[in-house]
Amino acid sequence: MSLAGKHVVIVGGGSGIGLEVARRSAAAGASVHLGGRTQARLAAAAEPLGATWQVVDSTDQDSLAAFFGAVDRVDHLFTPGASYTVGPLRELSDEDAASPFVTKFWGQYHAVKHAVPRLAPDASIVLMSGAASVRPPGAAPAYVACNAAVEGLGRGLAVELAPVRVNVVAPGTIDGNLWAGRPADVREASFDQYSRDTLLHRVGKESEVADAVLYLFGSTYTTGSTLYPDGGYTLH
Numbered sequence: 001m002s003l004a005g006k007h008v009v010i011v012g013g014g015s016g017i018g019l020e021v022a023r024r025s026a027a028a029g030a031s032v033h034l035g036g037r038t039q040a041r042l043a044a045a046a047e048p049l050g051a052t053w054q055v056v057d058s059t060d061q062d063s064l065a066a067f068f069g070a071v072d073r074v075d076h077l078f079t080p081g082a083s084y085t086v087g088p089l090r091e092l093s094d095e096d097a098a099s100p101f102v103t104k105f106w107g108q109y110h111a112v113k114h115a116v117p118r119l120a121p122d123a124s125i126v127l128m129s130g131a132a133s134v135r136p137p138g139a140a141p142a143y144v145a146c147n148a149a150v151e152g153l154g155r156g157l158a159v160e161l162a163p164v165r166v167n168v169v170a171p172g173t174i175d176g177n178l179w180a181g182r183p184a185d186v187r188e189a190s191f192d193q194y195s196r197d198t199l200l201h202r203v204g205k206e207s208e209v210a211d212a213v214l215y216l217f218g219s220t221y222t223t224g225s226t227l228y229p230d231g232g233y234t235l236h
């Protein structure tokens with residue numbers, strides 16, 4: 001797929017799945033603009049891609065307004081930027097339990113709100129969910145509910161923003177930047193469990209999620225859908 005002449009904006013594009021989508025988009029000819037909270041991370045990510053970047057915190061609407069105010073046009077928007085705490089109802093503070101909603105739900109909602117004036121008429125948006133929405137991997141009810149809410153948000157926005165297309169990607173467990181930052185024993189136990197629980201008996205790669213996102217960017221008759229690059233986790 002060629003993205004020549006297209007402007008791809010990624011909130012949360014300095015690492016992980018967002019950076020992989022940035023690489024794919026740049027390779028397909030797009031001009032890429034990265035957002036995230038850490039200047040050094042964005043600068044390092046952008047340099048080899050010839051991408052532009054600006055610091056943004058999706059939990060802060062003034063920051064989002066400044067970020068999208070500096071963008072001329074958005075052809076494809078991807079919004080994986082979020083950081084939150086996951087855990088059981090019995091153990092998490094109310095603040096931690098709310099954190100997926102604060103960053104992953106409202107962060108994406110407000111990113112889209114501030115992007116709307118810049119969207120091309122045939123633009124597409126891909127929101128980030130997670131396969132936990134359908135099959136909870138453990139005791140993390142607020143995180144599970146947040147992902148389900150993001151998928152509902154995608155359907156709701158697809159109706160409101162048409163003909164702009166809005167879709168959602170909901171990955172399973174992915175071996176990449178997010179898990180690299182967690183303790184090795186936790187990571188290995190989670191990867192082993194996930195590999196047993198999924199049809200393809202392995203965790204996924206960031207590049208495999210990027211494949212799904214690029215498909216949704218380019219699939220001109222697909223809107224309101226959620227795609228699960230999860231190795232069959234939600235079926236097993």
Ligand SMILES: NC(=O)c1ccc[n+]([C@@H]2O[C@H](COP(=O)([O-])OP(=O)(O)OC[C@H]3O[C@@H](n4cnc5c(N)ncnc54)[C@H](OP(=O)(O)O)[C@@H]3O)[C@@H](O)[C@H]2O)c1
Binds near residue numbers: 057059172
């Ligand atoms: N990896 C998995 O197994 C997996 C599975 C299912 C779903 N997901 C979802 O994928 C998303 C991205 O995860 P990832 O695996 O790509 O890990 P990641 O490398 O941690 O990506 C998150 C990116 O978002 C940025 N970010 C965090 N909070 C932000 C905020 N408030 N405003 C703007 N940018 C922010 C981070 O940079 P700064 O810290 O510099 O801002 C980072 O570059 C998450 O929403 C996660 O729930 C991941």
